[in-house]
Amino acid sequence: MQHSFICTLNFHQKEEKKMAIIFFLSLFSLLFFTLSSSHIIPRFPYSVISPEQQLNSGSVQNGLYRTKFFTQILDHFNYNPQSYQKFQQRYLINDTYWGGAKKKAPIFVYTGNEGNIEWFTQNTGFMFEQAPYFNALLVFIEHRFYGKSIPFGGKKKVAYANSSTLGYLSSAQALADYATLIIDLKKNLSATESPVVVFGGSYGGMLAAWFRMKYPHVAIGALASSAPILQFDDLVSPYAFDNIITQDFRSESENCYKVIKGSWNLIEETAKKHGGLELLRKSFKICNNYIGVDALEGWLGQAWIYTAMTDYPTPTNFLSPLPAYPVRKACSEMIMPEGASSKESIFPESKWSVKDRNAYCKFAYNVVPRPNWITSEFGGHNIEIVLKRSVGNIIFFNGLRDPWSGGGVLKNISKTIIAIVAKEGAHHVDLRYSTKEDPKWLKDVRKQEVKIIESWISQYHQDLATK
16 A cells, blocks of 8 residues: 555544554554664664665676775874774775776766665766766775774774774764775876766765865865755754655645654553553564664654655665655764754654753763864855855755755855755755656756766866866
């Protein structure tokens, strides 16, 4: 049964309504099974299906990429003995269409997110589809501490053991990793004059934008898709994320919105009754023998968040198998303020609190966050003036159905810092593989991005010829 049918049910009796809500929410238990804390903390998406499960390693067999490793330094910014420890950083490469170093053909680099780089590679079809046109070399670099790029001998338990080791997991260290690897790769390929364009979506999009800002001598431009670089304290409303999700569901069906909004009280009422938690556990097909109501609500909240984020116009396997337009059908370093502020929200009301977030991070990671560090390191306040004065050649894509768009750059800053905004767009939908079902607006977005990137490379070669 499709979610659209559930969302348009008419409820005439109280008990019928209760059972329908339980059934409606149960559908999502088949799609999402990540347990969360009682306070819903939005995270960037990560698939519940491993890359190996998604493509059965077919991408390697079909020549989509080759796997390589680079010997990376642990700490780029200090000179104590431990800083010089090394680890193996994975990157994936495809040179099928590369024009070569002699032609100064471009190198397209994906700045890896917080997860297995194979998953992001397999879901970034835009780069593969444009490689023949640009004669580009494709490189996808894995973020330190994820996938197979684990410091401390590749032992995840050691790397994640405590704050003394996790202290090396930071965006600044990751950007320095990328710069070091790219420079070394270009040298080994005798391609020091090949222009580099960086790409990224979500957190990877933030890294792409920041990389262009911090390392303009390494990359000539960046495509930062769904990159909420303004989703920090005092820059945007802490309730923007929640408000967009609420609007996503409400715009499809007022009844669906009311069902979700009313579900929280129903769950809490059911949990208080004798045998209520067991009924909820069975209704949502929870594998654990016990689940608290707070954990259940946090888990469901993540389901609604991910559904809104991946409200793509075509079917997808990005996070879990989902139909087209699923809304219609159905912490540590970065402190991003989020909460549910109004009675209109589909989520239970929760006020944003730095104190509560700090307590959570201390409990979960034994780390006390520095809420203002990201904006000190990369900027954010007066972003228009800062970027206009400091750098150019960045594309910021945002889809307004994506809750992270509330922290995105939504208007042009200069002639070379372009904001592409799609009213019906979802989370970095522009970077996905194209399909026959893609709507015209999405095709137009990609054409615009290609045209802009082409102008960067053309300008680079002109500058190179006249130096």
